[in-house]
Amino acid sequence: MTKLQFGPYSVSFDKDDKVLYPAHDGQPAVTKADVIIYYKDIAGVMLPHAGGRPVTLRRFPDGIESSGFYMQEAQDYFPDWIERVDAKRHDGSTIHHAVANRAADLAYLASLGTLEFHTWLSHAKDIRTPDWIVFDLDPPGKDEHAFTMVRAAALDIRGLLDELGLASFVKLTGSKGLHVLAPITPEEDFDDVRAFARDAAELLAARKPDDYTTEQRKEKRKGRLYLDMMRNAYAQHAVAPYSLRPLPGAPVAAPLDWSEVEDASLTPRSVTIHTIFRRLGQKDDPWKDLARHRRSLAKAREKLEAQL
DNA sequence: GGAGCTG
DNA sequence: CAGCTCCAACGCTTC
């Protein structure tokens, strides 16, 4: 039994050497202990962004080659020092989400086999008003060129947000695409924020109708990159910055500097559990200033509507 | 991984 | 006791 102490909180676990990620592409296997230590050590850069939000867990107690499951409901057996928040569903039922606030919280949840953390776009404290807009960009095809289209789309969104007076930040999803995130003042509900995001996406699609589409029906997209705004709805979530992904090689949903998006050698799984700390040793967290760049949507909406 | 249920 | 099952569907759009 290994025991990690975090001030008054302790996290105990066994089977330290259980392999959760098999060796891959010349990199060693990643064990249960590796994952728990990863979350303990990444907490300092992850929690300023992901902390304080309702989380959904994606657990793989037997590793990525066995089946996993999502877990929304914080279980009664979680320690009482893990915060919970009540989230009403539209059907009237209530989900009790866990909220990660400290390194101990991440380490405990990782000890359950949680590989991937998702968060809401709002804080537990103010669950109805998001402080992030997320543009979810996935490649339309599976060839090498497809990710080039994703990079171009991210840069176009950055350009538009800049025109509208909003800051933008970008991360690898660690799977296939990129997320572009705009920090906003949490003062409007999900419906209003999503309407803004949809208008912005439609403007972009109107400017480059051969490259982008907002069509939900796959059949109508015709090889164009789909600008998906549905993540900006109530009770939806996105993979947390610095979360691991349950994919071979243990890729990380890694925040990037914008200059990295212009680099054609970037791949969606460029950053892994094996490289992230060396990377952070050489550069600051690219999202360090994210919360300070929150802006109200009011002015941006005026500018956007003038373009429609 | 942990809890609850069945046999 | 061992073995098996459950852990997420929700929100929104389009047809």
Next chain:
DNA sequence: GAAGCG
């Protein structure tokens, strides 16, 4: 109201 989508 049902189906599609993520």
